[in-house]
Amino acid sequence: MTFTVHDTGCGVPTEKHEVLFTAFEQLGPGSALGGIGLGLAIVRQLTELLGGTIELDSAPGAGATFAVTLPGTVQETGAAQATSDEAA
Numbered sequence: 001m002t003f004t005v006h007d008t009g010c011g012v013p014t015e016k017h018e019v020l021f022t023a024f025e026q027l028g029p030g031s032a033l034g035g036i037g038l039g040l041a042i043v044r045q046l047t048e049l050l051g052g053t054i055e056l057d058s059a060p061g062a063g064a065t066f067a068v069t070l071p072g073t074v075q076e077t078g079a080a081q082a083t084s085d086e087a088a
Contacts, residue, residue, distance in 0.1 A: 002069040012058040020056065043068065 058064035
C-alpha cells in the first residue's frame with residue numbers, strides 16, 4: 001500500500017533530500033518555515049518500524065512528492081464490516 005502527498009512549494013534540491021529526514025534539520029531558518037524539523041524524521045522512523053519505505057521526488061521550483069509504502073494489503077476492520085452490514 002502506498003500513500004503519496006504532493007505539494008506545490010519551492011521544491012528540494014537533490015543534495016538536500018536526505019537532510020529533510022534528519023531530526024531537527026530544515027532547508028532554511030526555522031523561523032521562516034515554522035516547525036522544528038521533526039515531522040519527516042518521525043514519519044521515516046514510524047514507516048521503517050512498520051517495515052515500509054519513504055521516498056521523496058522533488059527539484060527546485062517543482063514542489064515535492066512524498067511516497068510512503070507499507071507492506072501488506074488493506075483489510076476491512078470489524079467496525080467497518082459492521083457498518084456496511086447494517087447498511088445492507
